[in-house]
Amino acid sequence: xxxxxxxxxxxxxxxxxxxxxxxxxxxxxxxxxxxxxxxxxxxxxxxxxxxxxxxxxxxxxxxxxxxxxxxxxxxxxxxxxxxxxxxxxxxxxxxxxxxxxxxxxxxxxxxxxxxxxxxxxxxxxxxxxxxxxxxxxxxxxxxxxxxxxxxxxxxxxxxxxxxxxxxxxxxxxxxxxxxxxxxxxxxxxxxxxxxxxxxxxxxxxxxxxxxxxxxxxxxxxxxxxxxxxxxxxxxxxxxxxxxxxxxxxxxxxxxxxxxxxxxxxxxxxxxxxxxxxxxxxxxxxxxxxxxxxxxxxxxxxxxxxxxxxxxxxxxxxxxxxxxxxxxxxxxxxxxxxxxxxxxxxxxxxxxxxxxxxxxxxxxxxxxxxxxxxxxxxxxxxxxxxxxxxxxxxxxxxxxxxxxxxxxxxxxxxxxxxxxxxxxxxxxxxxxxxxxxxxxxxxxxxxxxxxxxxxxxxxxxxxxxxxxxxxxxxxxxxxxxxxxxxxxxxxxxxxxxxxxxxxxxxxxxxxxxxxxxxxxxxxxxxxxxxxxxxxxxxxxxxxxxxxxxxxxxxxxxxxxxxxxxxxxxxxxxxxxxxxxxxx
Numbered sequence: 001x002x003x004x005x006x007x008x009x010x011x012x013x014x015x016x017x018x019x020x021x022x023x024x025x026x027x028x029x030x031x032x033x034x035x036x037x038x039x040x041x042x043x044x045x046x047x048x049x050x051x052x053x054x055x056x057x058x059x060x061x062x063x064x065x066x067x068x069x070x071x072x073x074x075x076x077x078x079x080x081x082x083x084x085x086x087x088x089x090x091x092x093x094x095x096x097x098x099x100x101x102x103x104x105x106x107x108x109x110x111x112x113x114x115x116x117x118x119x120x121x122x123x124x125x126x127x128x129x130x131x132x133x134x135x136x137x138x139x140x141x142x143x144x145x146x147x148x149x150x151x152x153x154x155x156x157x158x159x160x161x162x163x164x165x166x167x168x169x170x171x172x173x174x175x176x177x178x179x180x181x182x183x184x185x186x187x188x189x190x191x192x193x194x195x196x197x198x199x200x201x202x203x204x205x206x207x208x209x210x211x212x213x214x215x216x217x218x219x220x221x222x223x224x225x226x227x228x229x230x231x232x233x234x235x236x237x238x239x240x241x242x243x244x245x246x247x248x249x250x251x252x253x254x255x256x257x258x259x260x261x262x263x264x265x266x267x268x269x270x271x272x273x274x275x276x277x278x279x280x281x282x283x284x285x286x287x288x289x290x291x292x293x294x295x296x297x298x299x300x301x302x303x304x305x306x307x308x309x310x311x312x313x314x315x316x317x318x319x320x321x322x323x324x325x326x327x328x329x330x331x332x333x334x335x336x337x338x339x340x341x342x343x344x345x346x347x348x349x350x351x352x353x354x355x356x357x358x359x360x361x362x363x364x365x366x367x368x369x370x371x372x373x374x375x376x377x378x379x380x381x382x383x384x385x386x387x388x389x390x391x392x393x394x395x396x397x398x399x400x401x402x403x404x405x406x407x408x409x410x411x412x413x414x415x416x417x418x419x420x421x422x423x424x425x426x427x428x429x430x431x432x433x434x435x436x437x438x439x440x441x442x443x444x445x446x447x448x449x450x451x452x453x454x455x456x457x458x459x460x461x462x463x464x465x466x467x468x469x470x471x472x473x474x475x476x477x478x479x480x481x482x483x484x485x486x487x488x489x490x491x492x493x494x495x496x497x498x499x500x501x502x503x504x505x506x507x508x509x510x511x512x513x514x515x516x517x518x519x520x521x522x523x524x525x526x527x528x529x530x531x532x533x534x535x536x537x538x539x540x541x542x543x544x545x546x547x548x549x550x551x552x553x554x555x556x557x558x559x560x561x562x563x564x565x566x567x568x569x570x571x572x573x574x575x576x577x578x579x580x581x582x
Contacts, residue, residue, distance in 0.1 A: 050150050051075055057144050061159065068127040068161070070140070074120060077147045079107070082117040084143030084154065087127050094136040097128030135162050149410050153269060189347070192339045193354045199333030200358025208281075208324045208397050211288060211390035212317065213363060227370060233314040234367030238360035240318020245356035246349055248322070253345055271408045275417055275461045278401045281324065282421055285394035288387050292428055318360065324397075325359065413461055420457035427453035471515070475528035477536060480555075483524050487558045489581040491518065494528040494537060494551035501567060502550045509569035517575050521582035556581045 050056070057080060058073045068087075074080055082104050087096050102124055104117040137160050145151040204213050225233075268274055286292040333355065340351035366372050406414040427450040434446035473479060475492060483490050493510075495502040518525055528537040530549050541551055544564055552565035554577045565577055 050146050050148070051078070053144075053152050053155050056146070056152075057142060057155070059142075059157075063161065063163065066129060068129055068138075070125045070127070072119070072123050072125070072142075074122060074144070076121075078144055079105075079118040079120050079147070080123065080142060080144040082119065084141070085125055086139075086141040086154075088139045088141070090137050090139055090158075093133045094129065094131045094138060096138065097130075100126040100128075131163065133163075135160065137161070150408060192336050192351060196333075196336040196351050196354035197358035197361065199336055200355040201361055203325055203333070203355075203359050204362055206325065207393040209321055209359070211284070211393055212321045212324060214386070214390055217363065217366065230367040232311060234364045236311045236314035237318040237367075238357070238364050240315040241322050241360040242318075242353050242356035244319050244322035245352045245359075249340075249349055249352035253348055268404065269408075271405055271413065271461075274401050274405045274408065275413075275420075277324070278398050278405065278417060279420065279424065279457070281394045281398035281401065283424070284324075285391040285398065286425070286428070288391035288394060290384075290388060321359070322356070416460045416462075420460040423453040423457040423460065427451070427457070471518075472525040472527040475526040475537065475540070477540075480526060483526075484555060484559075489521065489523045489557045489578075490526060490553075490555040491523050491578065491581075492526045492528060492540075492551070492553040492555075492562075494530060494540065494549050494553075496530040496549050498531065499549045505550060505569040509571050509574050511571050513571055514574050514578075517578045521578055523578055523581060554578065554581045 056075045056078045060071045060073075062069050072080060082101050085099060085101070087099060089096055101117075102119070104119045104123070106115050107118045108114075109116045137158065140157045140159060141154050142157075143152060143154045203209055268277075283292065336351055336355065340348040343351070402414060402417060405417060430446045430450040430453070434443045434450070437443045437446065472493070475494070480490060480492070493502075493506075495506070497503075517523075528534070528540060528551075530537045530541075541547065541549070544551060544553070544562075550567055552567075552569065552574075553562040554565060555562045563577055563580070565573060
């Protein structure tokens with residue numbers, strides 16, 4: 001049981017980003033209208049719901065009369081913020097005037113909690129400039145969102161302008177790194193390192209981290225190890241924390257040097273990583289509640305008889321503590337992180353190492369100072385009660401991350417995550433049940449079902465991340481009449497969010513082949529959403545002697561009555577009906 005669940009947790013936590021392929025890949029692309037120069041980043045992307053940033057927002061640039069002119073083409077269903085445009089010189093001899101914007105559309109934005117001006121389809125930004133140099137460089141920043149619920153991080157691009165030949169070309173950010181503004185270097189490094197240690201120390205009090213450290217400390221009150229063994233455990237835990245901080249920092253600095261606008265917690269911009277943390281926090285909560293024992297190899301909730309395993313478990317506890325700390329930022333961390341971002345990599349990594357050292361300091365002090373260890377309370381029943389109480393911060397963190405995933409993706413992904421959590425709990429129940437079976441065959445069957453459920457839990461969120469077509473129009477009798485008057489074939493899908501059959505049909509039958517057939521045959525797609533009471537949709541249902549959803553209608557080209565399709569659909573049924581309608 002211990003080995004299997006340990007393997008499953010590691011798969012959920014460490015391979016989650018591979019299973020839940022991040023649909024928000026980003027790259028830089030700018031085409032010069034004068035010189036037709038393009039700089040494209042390669043993108044690896046499977047079936048995802050959202051376009052890469054360079055496909056959603058394409059820009060051309062040119063020079064006219066001491067003005068930089070940027071023309072943006074915005075994909076259907078996406079928009080750009082006016083307040084997201086920023087233009088910054090990276091050389092002192094370049095002066096940029098105030099940007100001139102076209103009139104946009106007022107839109108209520110939930111993130112800013114205000115009406116903001118946005119652009120759909122296309123827009124132009126004009127930036128006056130003056131420069132004593134024939135060539136100069138500048139940084140351009142923009143930010144946009146998808147109507148489906150995703151907002152991209154600010155996207156930076158670096159441009160090289162030749163005022164003599166009137167050309168603009170995109171350049172790699174590494175070519176202008178030395179010209180970018182640096183953090184305030186007047187602050188001494190020693191003070192930044194003190195702030196880093198203090199911020200890491202306070203990080204232990206965050207709801208994400210405190211239960212992990214507490215359980216590790218509680219495990220030591222039960223142990224009978226020598227002082228030297230405890231010191232080795234403290235060093236192993238510290239090594240796990242510091243190495244994890246350095247790994248995250250190295251990845252962040254590498255991505256920033258490639259032009260990505262990211263900072264601490266950047267991994268939370270990936271829905272796949274967020275989903276992995278939801279599963280991980282839930283499993284930790286179940287373990288603290290006593291429903292599950294994750295084993296010594298992952299959290300040191302128990303003590304192994306092998307000293308080497310104990311050291312590895314202390315190291316893994318440090319890794320786990322850093323992983324669960326990723327959603328948190330403690331006081332004093334901000335100045336240290338801000339300083340580190342603008343420094344050379346060696347200095348930045350040193351700051352992150354001190355952050356990790358600060359986070360590991362309480363446990364390190366506990367293992368190296370016997371007088372502190374002696375002040376720990378005596379073991380007793382209170383330890384189990386405290387352990388169970390510490391499960392609730394884990395559950396609350398998982399709920400918060402579920403909200404984050406919903407904001408990043410949509411309600412479909414939230415539902416699939418909940419289904420995945422249900423599969424995990426049922427898998428644990430089956431595995432426990434298997435240990436009490438009389439026959440080996442039944443035991444193997446239960447364990448096989450448990451493993452299948454765990455695999456299903458990994459896959460289920462991917463179903464919500466699958467690409468969905470948003471090309472449909474809302475049904476109304478007037479819109480249907482307009483389409484029928486032009487002789488265009490029409491497919492009507494009358495559905496509701498609470499209709500399970502409807503949702504299954506949309507996942508199983510309305511595949512890429514269905515949407516391709518709709519496009520090839522020029523068939524309009526109308527959707528009647530009966531989630532809320534709508535008299536017009538009720539009238540349509542009554543017209544075809546239906547008192548509930550789903551209802552699928554296919555109107556042929558020209559005139560003619562609608563074909564009513566079965567309530568249970570397959571892709572072949574839909575495509576055959578569309579072929580008849582053309």
